[in-house]
Amino acid sequence: MSQPNKIEYQKNGRFTRPDSTFRDFVSADPNSKFPAEKGRYALYISGGCPWAHRTNIVRSLKRLEDIIDVYILSASMSDKGWWFDGLNGTLPKDPLYGFTYLRELYYKVDPDFDGRFTVPVLWDKKTETIVNNESSEIIRMFYTEFDALIPEEFREVNKPGGGLYPEHLRKEIDEINDWVYNTVNNGVYKTGFATKQETYEENLYPLFKSLDRLEDILASHGKPFLLGDQFTEADIRLFPTIVRFDTSYHTVFLCNLKSIRHDYPHLNKWLRRLYWDEGSKVTGGAFHKTSAPWIHLYATGYARGRASVTKLEGPVIIPRGPAVPVEPLAENEKIW
Numbered sequence: 001m002s003q004p005n006k007i008e009y010q011k012n013g014r015f016t017r018p019d020s021t022f023r024d025f026v027s028a029d030p031n032s033k034f035p036a037e038k039g040r041y042a043l044y045i046s047g048g049c050p051w052a053h054r055t056n057i058v059r060s061l062k063r064l065e066d067i068i069d070v071y072i073l074s075a076s077m078s079d080k081g082w083w084f085d086g087l088n089g090t091l092p093k094d095p096l097y098g099f100t101y102l103r104e105l106y107y108k109v110d111p112d113f114d115g116r117f118t119v120p121v122l123w124d125k126k127t128e129t130i131v132n133n134e135s136s137e138i139i140r141m142f143y144t145e146f147d148a149l150i151p152e153e154f155r156e157v158n159k160p161g162g163g164l165y166p167e168h169l170r171k172e173i174d175e176i177n178d179w180v181y182n183t184v185n186n187g188v189y190k191t192g193f194a195t196k197q198e199t200y201e202e203n204l205y206p207l208f209k210s211l212d213r214l215e216d217i218l219a220s221h222g223k224p225f226l227l228g229d230q231f232t233e234a235d236i237r238l239f240p241t242i243v244r245f246d247t248s249y250h251t252v253f254l255c256n257l258k259s260i261r262h263d264y265p266h267l268n269k270w271l272r273r274l275y276w277d278e279g280s281k282v283t284g285g286a287f288h289k290t291s292a293p294w295i296h297l298y299a300t301g302y303a304r305g306r307a308s309v310t311k312l313e314g315p316v317i318i319p320r321g322p323a324v325p326v327e328p329l330a331e332n333e334k335i336w
């Protein structure tokens with residue numbers, strides 16, 4: 001194996017997230033470099049990672065489970081990063097090459113790779129390479145590019161309102177994604193991985209300002225989703241952060257001005273509706289099946305991650321509360 005990963009995460013007390021490295025696309029065009037084909041691609045994820053979580057949600061939502069394999073690594077990182085530990089329903093070894101560590105897959109593509117060994121990874125079994133390791137791009141390929149291979153009713157063109165990222169809503173979705181990414185999805189990391197009081201507070205207050213803003217959006221239109229009646233990419237990208245909030249970001253990452261369950265009733269209902277839908281036609285249970293098996297492990301991964309990134313010394317204590325990870329959904333609150 002090559003030299004150890006030299007990426008710096010901390011600059012002046014601030015957590016910085018380097019850009020993803022592999023940025024190719026799977027395409028519906030059979031003559032493209034990476035054409036959509038059944039059984040050709042595999043998605044490497046960890047159940048703990050919120051960025052990987054998005055891709056796993058969309059794989060299920062789009063009924064791609066028989067078309068794209070998913071290989072699940074450990075829920076927490078080892079000192080050599082993500083690995084196959086065989087615990088909690090994960091695989092004991094990489095099913096394609098017998099690797100133990102994800103970094104071996106990156107080195108297979110480039111023995112001199114010196115970036116981050118991140119999940120998710122979209123792997124092409126045919127050319128044996130990484131197509132893409134940026135979740136925001138992987139989910140967009142999944143929306144449309146495999147549509148010829150799935151039942152007609154789940155294709156984007158046939159969905160009421162044009163699907164998850166329809167042309168007429170793109171501007172609005174992109175605008176929400178932008179501030180939600182910076183202050184919420186990545187905001188929790190910038191808060192939890194800060195190593196100075198000022199940088200912690202510099203990220204903490206904008207995070208809660210954005211949660212207040214999300215609550216206001218849902219409260220003001222009184223409809224189930226961020227953009228109203230239509231469920232879109234904006235909801236998908238927010239979900240992995242909100243489902244981890246009370247059990248991990250509030251506790252381990254010190255994002256504790258408020259909690260979802262006690263202070264954000266609309267956001268909490270939005271969360272409970274998505275989480276507790278275990279199999280309607282709309283979601284196919286995509287949110288539940290990609291969260292429930294790992295929800296009790298999130299805090300462990302984050303506590304270890306925080307100790308490592310902020311170079312904390314001493315034993316890592318895992319907060320075990322709250323006792324109920326996501327509050328139940330009453331029958332009359334269900335939409336599906």
Ligand SMILES: N[C@@H](CCC(=O)N[C@@H](CS)C(=O)NCC(=O)O)C(=O)O
Pocket residue numbers: 019020048049050051052081116117118119120133134135136
């Ligand atoms: N921009 C990437 C970020 C992915 C990412 O940061 N994943 C984390 C896990 S939550 C990771 O694999 N970190 C490994 C490392 O930094 O060594 C995406 O959204 O796909």
